[in-house]
Amino acid sequence: MSGELFAFLVLALLAILGGILMLNLTKVIHMLLSLVLTFLAIAGLYVLLSAEFVAIAQVLIYSGAITIIMIFGIMLTRHNDTQKTKGNRTRNMVVGAGVVLFFFTMYFSINQVSFGDQATSLHVENTKQIGIELYSKYIIPFELMSVVLLVSLVGAIILAKRDDEEEAEQK
Amino acid sequence: MMDWLTLMIFSPLIGILILSVQSAERKTVSLTGILATVLPLLLSLVVYAQFHGGGNLGVSHGWINFGGGMFQANYELGIDGFSLLLILLTTIVSTLSASVAAAQIKQGLKAYFLWFLILEIGMLGVFTAENLILFFIFFEITLVPMFFLIGRWGFVEREKAAYSFLIYNGLGSAILLILFAAIFAKTGTTNIEELKAIMASSEAVSEEFRYGSMLALLVAFGVKLPIVPLHTWMVRVHVHAPIAVVMIHAGILLKIGAYGLINFGLGIFGDQFAKVAPFIAILGLINLLYGAFLAFVQNELKSVFAYSSVSHMGIVLLGVAAMNEAGIQGAIFQTLSHGLIAALLFLLVGIIHQRTHTTKLSSLGGLAKRMPLAAGFLLAAAMASLGLPGMSGFVSEFMAFLGLFETMPWIAAIGTLGIIMTAVYILRAVLGVTYGKTIKAFTGMYDLTRIEMIPAAALLALIVLIGIYPAIITHTLQLTLESIMPGIGG
């Protein structure tokens, strides 16, 4: 067993473990933290796939930013909230069945996929390559993305901000 | 050249326009309403004259066109002998029904006439359309006004009746739409004449498709006709709809089923129709006997006549199934004659109901004493209904059975039981109402007024005229039959 395969297996298991924990834990905050595990494992997998920059971004954005935002979200709304155990059982079963169906269908297709080639030069100056591509070929999507970010920023502030009139009423 | 057909179909629009701007005062509204139906009546007479004068009445304008000319649905109108007769039936019964409505509809007369005139456009259009798409549109136009006419102006269970009318007929027309679309896709035309030519010659259309289409037609028009067991809606409508509407319904709308079956089923899919003829004959037999036996045990005058309609439509099926000239002519005659007879019967039932406020057989009796004219007319209508010679019912029954005995003697022999049963149930109901002891409970009953006499007398006169001198119809029908018969290899 090569080291790479070993690393893959461990990371993959960690990622899946995180997901399964997320499904089964009861406290919301625990669920969130279990997902951090998944995100980190995925970052590791990115490294295996010669995508160091993406891996770093993954750690920063997912494990860092998004998780923190979510935790804020939890704290701002209701602390110590637990997942209600009583759910719509039939619906869960049906959805589960659908998911399993979907899984096997996709599994069936995935099994048939095989690509011969393998990129070789990805790990060489990975960040630089990304940078060059971003600022040359994908400049317009990149700029657009900044607009998206801006809009979401503004939107999030407006949404989250208390309505003045409403506030006045409440006071 | 005048486009008489278009003019005739849409002439009720004038009435609609006038009505919609007019005040809702009862007298003016009923006058306008009746006059608005007289206009198409006059125009249909013009059309009749033109038809026999050899004038070319066909109309064709480009209309819907897509697929680079591959798919065309034109605005095409045309008539043959059969549809001409049905048009005349429509305009005549409409006028009479309008006059009945003016007397019997208590409220919302204006709205009633608006719906009624739209209905008339639909009916006239159905019988003149030469194009499946156009036919379908007019067919749908008849459904909506009927729904409201039943639902708003009917008797006790009017809403239920209106819904079951809409559901059944909606189902039928859905099947029709799918079928027409399939035919359109397969052949690229919806013109009936072209389709006849294609079906007669082309190998392109598979045998399975033809059978499928034929059966779909049978179901779609079977709902309308109605064929047992698709008939329950029709009984409900007959019992709960306002009388004027039932006159139209029994008199004309049911005939769309027969018209479609003969014109499309026989005309387009003649060969296939010939192959399933025994099956259709059995359906007809079931209709005839089932309707008759059920009519025999009904306790309500309107139900009796409703089931008698089921029974009489069985004769149409039997005649069509005979697949020879006598049978088909019998079916057509039956269509027309039942239209007149049913209109007359329900007209009289309406008058009786108006006087006595009941149509229960158990609470009616001895009407001949107080209302001799009404009883006389009812008796005459009953006699026509049970196929008394000298009235139109006999001619049609005779021809239908004449035709059927040639091809399927055993079924015909069983069917004659229906003739006996018709006499039994009609007499049971009608004698029960008119003869016997006078029931004292109804005070202030009065006989037919002069105004009421007119529609009843007109209908009876037509019935007797056709019965005594059937050539009046056959000479209009000749051409139609000649065009249908080659289609079935007869």
Place this chain on the structure above:
Amino acid sequence: MSAIPVNAYLLLALVLFCIGLFGALTKKNTVIVLISIELMLNAVNINLVAFSKYGINPGITGQIFSLFTITVAAAEAAVGLAILIALYRNRSTVQIDEMNTMKH
């Protein structure tokens, strides 16, 4: 040559996607639903990155796309949370099954 076939990555991604999907469709807490959606996006990212290495046309493009996805995910998380907070203020709940105003 790597000992790991692309199928393995795809399978992992599928498993994660399915977990995320199940979570998104069954969990009651809105925050978890949001984070489950993030998980699904991550699964997609794995695919993208895996294809960038083992695809028919291997190249850097896959990684760039995953970066875009991450960005959008971040923006989505921010807006989602803002909506959540606004909702919580109005209805004082974060249970998704109590948010059924669409019905009315």
Place this chain on the structure above:
Amino acid sequence: MLENAWLIPLFPLLSFLLLLFFGKQWKEMSSHVGIGFTGVSFLLSVIVLFTQMANGSGGAEMVWLTIGQLEFRFGVVVTPLNALMLVIVSLVSFLVHIYSKGYMHSDERLTTFYSYLGLFTFAMLALVISPNLLQLYIFWELVGVGSFLLIGFYFYKEEAKAAAKKAFIMTRIGDVGLLIGMILLFWQVGSLEFNDIFTAVGGGEVPEGLLTLIAILIFVGAVGKSGQFPLHTWLPDAMEGPTPVSALIHAATMVAAGVYLVAALFPVFEASPAAMTVVAVVGGFTAIFAATIGLVQTDIKRVLAYSTVSQLGYMMMALGAAGYVAGVFHLMTHAFFKALLFLAAGSVIHAVHNQNIEKMGGLWTKMRITGPVFLIGTLAISGVPLFSGFFSKDEILLATWYDGRYGLFIIGLVAAFFTAFYMFRLFFMVFTGEHRSEVTEVRESPRSMTIPMVVLAFLAAFSGYINTPWFGTFLGDWLAGDSEFLPFEHHEGPVWVMMAASLIAFAGIGLAYLIYYKKSLQRDFLSSHMPATYTLVFNKYFIDEFYQYTVEYAARAVGYLGSFIEKYIVEVIVAAVSGVTRAAGSLGSKLQSGQVQTYGAIAFIGLAILVFLVVWTGGYL
């Protein structure tokens, strides 16, 4: 003149229409209108009769209905049989019109009565001059309606209503047989013209078995109309109608139409020995069967009605035994004497306002005209020598004898005995003995009633002389001579047949005399010695009840079964279909809960299934 014979039925039709539309204003006048128009018809009929005798048969036709290549015609034809029937019908109708003026004078619906009479007379006259079977069928039904209307004339009486309904339906059953036979015949022959039919049948174009079937079916029509067993039950009930109607329709004309039908289609029957046997046996059986019922009835009109049934059976028996002339001859004489008897009975009823013979008696002295004419009729029907019935009955008995149907011959003799007995029973009970009526002041009827009776009495007495073994068989030669299809040879009968018939008649009369006049024999002999038989006969062999419990209840059961099917199967299926739709709808609306997750789940499952299908089918649907 013969091609204008269509004028004959036209006058009664005119009378019908005029009275229908304007009768209300005319009131009393309407009887004169009816009488006048019928009188014209009668005169024309007589002219036609003599023209026919002088010039032979003739007629006129026009096309009535075309179906493709097939043509149906309408027209008139005058053959000896038709001409004879014309005269009989128009004469009796004319006399009944006159009689009714007296009999019905107090009825407020006199106009209606006369218009119905006009309708009936029209239909009956048109019936007997039909040149083809279809036209015959049409008027066959129309006379049925005329009869129906007149039976139900007292519509407010429940019995009249029931009787009218029964008459119509029973005859309709027969009519359907006729209709089927007619249509079958049409598809064999290709035409319904009598001449074409006879040519085809004579040429052997119709297969033997089918021909028998057709003949029997046509005979079923005759059975219905002529009140033969087993469709006879309507005829006695039809006595609910006014008495002149009974005389006209249910004695002289319409009920004889069945006999006329068989006679008119005689070549068809003759071609099938089996059918002939059926006709003869049914006729013979009806003759004796109805006669036994007639023995014990107490209603004057019912006795006459059963006697009519019996006599019609006699005619059928004659025709079935190839006695064409005998049948028609008896038809004619019977029309006269039975109409006479009914009119006389009507006169009695008019006087005593009762129909029960137990409540009459001793009227001979009070009704100086009615009594004798009734006696003449009774003598004629009993077959007393020198009266008309004697000759025609004799002819029938001879025909059966010569045809080798000895069983029927005996039946004929027995029936003749019964006839003589019950007719004289009637006569003695009504006209002799002490006065039993509640009406003390019995008066003879007005002249408008007595004159027709006298005319008929004359005919009943003497009309037999046109066909006798002694003075020549004028009628037979004339009836059969003209047609190539009718064989006729007169049987020089053995004298003992005639003697036997006379003896039998006298025996019957004698027995009646002993029991009812002299009272030397016990009246209640039968009821006391054989009570079971008496009950059976008195209740008309329970045939009505039998029909009620079988046919009527069966029809009703089928009807209820149908409505059961309708309610619990058809409606349930419909309800099930609509229920499924409704359930699907409510399920759908339940899913519409506003919960995003549910929507998402559904969308996802749909997607999963689609993807699965695509993969499953390899991407090709």
